[in-house]
Amino acid sequence: MAAPSQFTILANGNSCEFVAANDWIHVYKEVKRGINIWNPLDTYYFKTKYAPSELIRLTKNNLTNTVHNTPHELKVANFLRNHTIVKKGKSSDKLLLIKV
Numbered sequence: 001m002a003a004p005s006q007f008t009i010l011a012n013g014n015s016c017e018f019v020a021a022n023d024w025i026h027v028y029k030e031v032k033r034g035i036n037i038w039n040p041l042d043t044y045y046f047k048t049k050y051a052p053s054e055l056i057r058l059t060k061n062n063l064t065n066t067v068h069n070t071p072h073e074l075k076v077a078n079f080l081r082n083h084t085i086v087k088k089g090k091s092s093d094k095l096l097l098i099k100v
Contacts, residue, residue, distance in 0.1 A: 008055055016045055020098045024049050024072055044086055060085050075100050
């Protein structure tokens with residue numbers, strides 16, 4: 001998988017900044033602007049080596065569908081049974097998904 005770019009533009013014109021990566025997934029967080037700046041919830045997107053050309057909204061369903069029939073399918077399914085999709089480590093404040 002190619003090295004992650006630090007910023008990526010979404011179809012809606014907003015930008016996403018790179019958050020974290022491992023050998024099969026890159027995670028980005030949408031940069032809030034306009035009236036969305038007051039929304040307390042962050043929106044995350046991802047690219048995988050299985051779908052490297054497009055940013056996909058990071059949801060349980062989207063991630064599960066993307067890794068279906070891949071070597072990461074069981075690991076991701078086990079992770080999602082025990083954690084929320086954007087759960088962060090208490091001490092590191094980093095996404096636990098990156099450790100999958």
